Amino acid sequence: MSIILIFVLLYFFVIYRLSNYVYTPEEAYQYAQQLWALVTENALRLNIFNEYPFTTEGVQQAHQDLTGGKTTGKLLIKITE
Numbered sequence: 001m002s003i004i005l006i007f008v009l010l011y012f013f014v015i016y017r018l019s020n021y022v023y024t025p026e027e028a029y030q031y032a033q034q035l036w037a038l039v040t041e042n043a044l045r046l047n048i049f050n051e052y053p054f055t056t057e058g059v060q061q062a063h064q065d066l067t068g069g070k071t072t073g074k075l076l077i078k079i080t081e
Helices: 003-017 025-040 056-067
Strands: 048-053 074-078
Touching: 048 056, 056 074
Parallel strands: 048 074
Antiparallel strands: none
């Protein structure tokens, strides 16, 4: 997985999931950097259940897996190789 993609996902996690606790963009960026440091040091493990292609069949399969309760981690839909 791309390092940039991981950082973007972590940044949006900080902004959208912690919006009640983070008040400024600078604060969100600081938390995103701290999360990124944990990921790069392998102190925080990202559990990725599966990666799916960005096709009709791939998205349908991801939806079926998610609603079927088969997942134990995050589902990634790959837009590019």
